[in-house]
Amino acid sequence: MALDAQLLGILACPEDKGSLYYFPIDEFLYNPRLGRKYLIRDDIPIMLLEEALTVDDSERLRLQERITAEGILPTFR
Amino acid sequence: MPNLDAIVKAYDIRGIVPDQLDANIARALGVAFAQFAGGQTIAIAHDMRPSGPELVDAFQRGVLSQGVDVVNLGLASSDLLYYASGKLDVAAAMFTASHNPAQYNGIKLCLSGARSIGIDNGLREIKTFARAALNGTSPAPKGKVGALSHRNLLTEFAEHVVGFIDQKNLRPLRIVADTANGMGGLVVPAIFEHLPIFELEVMYGDLDGTFPNHPADPLQPANQRDLQARVVAGGFDVGLAFDGDADRVFLVDELGRGLSGSTTTALLATAFLLKKPGSTILYNLICSKAVPEVIAEMGGIGIRTQNGHSYMKQVMAETGAVFAGEHSGHYYFADNYRADSGLIATMTVLGEMCRTGKPLSELRIPLERYASSGEINTTVADISKVIERLASDYSKYPQDRLDGLTVDCGSWWFNVRPSNTEPLLRLNLEAATRDECDNHVVELLSVITSI
Numbered sequence: 001m002a003l004d005a006q007l008l009g010i011l012a013c014p015e016d017k018g019s020l021y022y023f024p025i026d027e028f029l030y031n032p033r034l035g036r037k038y039l040i041r042d043d044i045p046i047m048l049l050e051e052a053l054t055v056d057d058s059e060r061l062r063l064q065e066r067i068t069a070e071g072i073l074p075t076f077r
Numbered sequence: 078m079p080n081l082d083a084i085v086k087a088y089d090i091r092g093i094v095p096d097q098l099d100a101n102i103a104r105a106l107g108v109a110f111a112q113f114a115g116g117q118t119i120a121i122a123h124d125m126r127p128s129g130p131e132l133v134d135a136f137q138r139g140v141l142s143q144g145v146d147v148v149n150l151g152l153a154s155s156d157l158l159y160y161a162s163g164k165l166d167v168a169a170a171m172f173t174a175s176h177n178p179a180q181y182n183g184i185k186l187c188l189s190g191a192r193s194i195g196i197d198n199g200l201r202e203i204k205t206f207a208r209a210a211l212n213g214t215s216p217a218p219k220g221k222v223g224a225l226s227h228r229n230l231l232t233e234f235a236e237h238v239v240g241f242i243d244q245k246n247l248r249p250l251r252i253v254a255d256t257a258n259g260m261g262g263l264v265v266p267a268i269f270e271h272l273p274i275f276e277l278e279v280m281y282g283d284l285d286g287t288f289p290n291h292p293a294d295p296l297q298p299a300n301q302r303d304l305q306a307r308v309v310a311g312g313f314d315v316g317l318a319f320d321g322d323a324d325r326v327f328l329v330d331e332l333g334r335g336l337s338g339s340t341t342t343a344l345l346a347t348a349f350l351l352k353k354p355g356s357t358i359l360y361n362l363i364c365s366k367a368v369p370e371v372i373a374e375m376g377g378i379g380i381r382t383q384n385g386h387s388y389m390k391q392v393m394a395e396t397g398a399v400f401a402g403e404h405s406g407h408y409y410f411a412d413n414y415r416a417d418s419g420l421i422a423t424m425t426v427l428g429e430m431c432r433t434g435k436p437l438s439e440l441r442i443p444l445e446r447y448a449s450s451g452e453i454n455t456t457v458a459d460i461s462k463v464i465e466r467l468a469s470d471y472s473k474y475p476q477d478r479l480d481g482l483t484v485d486c487g488s489w490w491f492n493v494r495p496s497n498t499e500p501l502l503r504l505n506l507e508a509a510t511r512d513e514c515d516n517h518v519v520e521l522l523s524v525i526t527s528i
Contacts (some may be wrong), residue, residue, distance in 0.1 A: 064205045074112060
């Protein structure tokens with residue numbers, strides 16, 4: 001149930017227009033600058049500001065560690 | 078394994094080159110910043126420190142390796158870089174260590190639109206990315222390397238800055254600027270080229286990151302001495318003291334007396350409230366009580382804010398404030414992407430002098446109403462114990478904890494707050510007269526040092 005690679009190559013945060021980090025198993029896209037998660041439901045990323053979840057500081061750090069540990073690349077470049 | 082914790086501070090990255098910050102670490106930080114910022118392009122500039130070019134080169138390679146483009150602006154003041162971040166809408170990195178001694182260098186990072194990045198909103202993440210880059214565990218980027226271009230924005234920046242003064246209303250003022258061998262030596266003359274009616278003399282204008290004349294920290298009175306003497310000897314209308322990266326400025330009146338950051342904030346607030354009546358103006362809580370009084374008298378909305386540029390900018394964004402001032406000589410402008418600029422502050426002051434035709438020694442009088450202690454730092458073993466003791470000793474007075482502890486004793490007030498880098502307690506106090514101020518300082522220091 002992975003997002004299409006082409007789609008991943010263009011997905012950006014609707015708020016700051018920067019790239020996101022894709023967590024396929026947890027099914028969300030993450031913006032480390034704003035500490036925000038955009039959930040993916042039924043393979044469709046919900047790129048809506050009002051549906052986005054803001055994470056607390058300890059989760060920010062956890063997700064950050066996972067990005068580097070799992071070698072997750074940012075979307076588009 | 079290089080120690081990133083030692084160089085990643087609350088608001089920026091800073092360390093001794095090469096012991097703490099070298100090309101390898103700079104490269105890793107470039108990789109990290111590119112990964113964090115998430116945009117297509119990053120702008121980079123540096124100040125006159127000798128280690129600048131090598132660190133920039135390494136950082137740049139790190140950024141380009143991630144497929145992110147670089148716009149290299151070359152030698153710049155910090156406010157020029159913030160302007161670029163706003164104008165070009167790109168994340169940016171400024172290599173500077175402001176007024177720190179010559180062997181230091183550092184990086185100030187911001188997202189597009191000059192949005193600053195501190196430890197709570199990105200530096201921690203960037204540290205993690207950098208660690209992976211140093212470990213060699215950073216994922217290899219999938220696309221091609223980024224493109225490098227060079228741009229000189231000095232002229233555009235000068236035009237932007239000059240837009241803050243009313244050019245139809247100028248008088249032939251004589252101005253002397255002490256740029257302390259810092260970046261002011263490049264940007265100050267460039268701005269004044271557009272204002273030929275002003276006569277400008279520059280002291281210590283050679284860019285020299287070894288600071289051969291005096292430290293580039295105008296907040297210290299000792300560093301203003303040469304400028305004050307020159308203002309008087311040369312009969313200038315005003316003296317300007319810039320710091321190393323030229324984002325801060327301190328004023329000296331025609332009698333050779335320096336103006337505090339509070340007085341300058343009040344003067345700038347006046348100018349903005351005349352141009353835009355009813356505006357919101359921010360001031361940090363260390364400023365003199367005169368500042369909120371002046372704002373209210375001029376019909377503005379004053380908001381008292383925590384110290385530090387990330388708070389000032391955040392509250393500016395939330396409140397739509399047109400201007401924010403700090404006692405430390407940082408002045409932020411909504412029309413400058415909310416970034417601070419010593420030059421834009423200068424333009425505003427010169428504009429006031431031209432509009433009124435009055436000397437600075439006269440303009441300052443209604444703005445200086447109280448006696449201030451200046452910032453007194455004491456080494457303290459247990460900072461929170463001292464703060465709690467003061468809170469309890471002065472419990473009968475209104476207090477707040479916006480930043481450290483502030484106590485309002487009616488005819489006088491004080492603030493104590495911890496330094497975020499050293500085990501110091503910073504005391505700022507203001508009273509109606511010099512004697513009362515001195516007495517209260519003694520009163521407080523005796524408690525502070527007794528614990």
